[in-house]
């Protein structure tokens with residue numbers, strides 16, 4: 001197994017958390033580097049694309065969350081071997097990434113009125129993304145690909161947790177529940193997976 005160092009912000013969510021969960025539940029050792037927000041400005045220019053997560057693999061640095069998720073998925077057995085199922089997995093992760101980028105673009109808005117307007121403008125595209133992914137999930141069964149837990153489900157789980165966290169002002173915490181019932185059920189299914197429950201029991205209280 002390669003030596004792995006995963007670098008991401010110090011909270012239980014966002015683009016780096018699915019890889020943390022995947023590696024942890026597979027019992028694969030990795031250095032879990034958690035960046036505090038004040039440390040980020042100094043680190044940013046040292047990353048390949050000015051963003052995190054990054055995953056160092058025997059000294060080679062990988063960037064972009066879905067690249068990392070696929071790589072980690074292959075290491076952990078949480079990425080489909082079948083080409084079509086792998087494409088289903090990728091499609092879901094790319095769709096979530098597109099929706100995540102919409103929200104990310106509003107993260108730096110400091111003016112409360114501008115933030116409210118930007119977040120309210122997100123409701124329509126976010127609802128559309130949730131409904132679209134929900135329809136794909138409904139067509140495929142209990143999981144987004146391969147009929148079993150994959151990194152796509154972990155990415156969906158973390159994304160939906162972020163949306164429902166109440167940390168995103170002006171995004172109703174129950175949006176997924178209201179518009180995407182299959183995804184909402186998937187979130188519960190992943191949370192109830194004994195491996196994921198074990199992960200949360202281990203990390204609870206370690207970070208916010």
Ligand SMILES: N[C@@H](CCC(=O)N[C@@H](CS)C(=O)NCC(=O)O)C(=O)O
Nearest residue numbers: 014015050051052053063064065066
């Ligand atoms: N497409 C990239 C986007 C990464 C990204 O924007 N990460 C955010 C955190 S979730 C970040 O590094 N923000 C700080 C910044 O851009 O300065 C990915 O999927 O990893």
